[in-house]
Amino acid sequence: MTILTPTEATQTRQRNEQRIFEAAECIFASHGYRGASVQAIAEEAGLPKSNVLYYVGSKRRLYVALLERMMARWNAMLDDISVEDDPAEVLEAFIHSKMELTRTHPQGSRLFAAEILQGAPFLQDYLRGELREWVQVRAEVFRQWADQGLMDPVDPVWLIFLIWSSTQHYADFEAQILGITDREALNEADYGRITAFLCRVILQGCGVTRRPEAALIEREGVKASR
Amino acid sequence: MTILTPTEATQTRQRNEQRIFEAAECIFASHGYRGASVQAIAEEAGLPKSNVLYYVGSKRRLYVALLERMMARWNAMLDDISVEDDPAEVLEAFIHSKMELTRTHPQGSRLFAAEILQGAPFLQDYLRGELREWVQVRAEVFRQWADQGLMDPVDPVWLIFLIWSSTQHYADFEAQILGITDREALNEADYGRITAFLCRVILQGCGVTRRPEAALIEREGVKASR
């Protein structure tokens, strides 16, 4: 007999949980918490309903676990920034990573959207805590960049929302985008072009100027130089 | 006895239908089609379930009616444009009216979002028909403006999506925005500032230059001048 620490799990468990999570993300994403049925999730996962409940305990627990997984992905994306960084580089990286999250995890993005749509009943604390803090810190840096004349004095919070919305859109409104552009799906190249478009418009729109001394060769010394 | 033409309706009917529509928009918006229950809508409207069904026939019919009402509002917002118009004015008006729709009909906007999130099962035809056509026409005009050097040669379709997403966001992600900014609600002044911010960033981001000859006094003669 093996004693399982909480983190390790049987191969069977791993395999089935993965199936269930994937299926559940899909179902919750398109129908929201209330609209999703355990039966539908089970069918999508190719397992009997009882088996799904055996692994996840309850619909609610499954939903929370999915939200947590998504928030972990989100957090993994959020780099630290400092006033000494190059605004253009930071904003570009910001747009890039948010778009990458949208591209690689569209279901998770939609799940998040559905949760917010219904008033964020499960994510209130996260929004008003961690995430608010995160935004405040970035906003302060943006403000200082504006003071230094490195970008226009736009409201940093709305700028962050602009980046979130314009990238998130390609997951949440995928059906609309595919319908209007008459396509089956967007490929990696499309996402590349869209990202470039957003970087261009947003950076130019905020009057972001590239720090002259931020050339690659002296990158290591940048922090000390100010 | 009065014979009612389809458009006129009893006072009672009008009053109750309005209540029901309002309540249903709210419930469908936050829980999606499947997640909304007729019972919940009835409670929100302050009527017994049977009465709701008496007026609207079925859940599905109610949902479709709400979508149609929302599409009507959307259409009312969509002005015609022509190559002779001033790009800056058109884009500003575009952003303004879309934001106004978001502000005055947040529930409807969220209802629309929920419908798209689940893959637009009821709006496929609208998206692939009317709306695609509408986008194509604007895109062509934007392209010609770019040819004339009135704006940067950005992809017009993505520009339209950028405007839709950045405005729509303030309805769909309201819970997130209020949570992060620590507010109870956004007021009219907030919306004004956000709209101004978006106009600034997007216009500047697309390098839109105001037509010099587009002054108000010669507005009437503009079409002939080209």
Add this chain to the structure above:
DNA sequence: GGATAACCTGACCAAATGGTCAAGATGTGT
């Protein structure tokens, strides 16, 4: 004030909901 259309609603229905459970099947370490 009477006739008739519109409105109202509790009782009811089959189907689907989230969840439990007991009994058996399968794996795993020794």
Add this chain to the structure above:
DNA sequence: ACACATCTTGACCATTTGGTCAGGTTATCC
């Protein structure tokens, strides 16, 4: 091969679902 944990699942449960309907009340028009 044995023991024991993990896994599997159909039967079952109370509750909720969208929807019907009969029998009533209210409004409106002549």
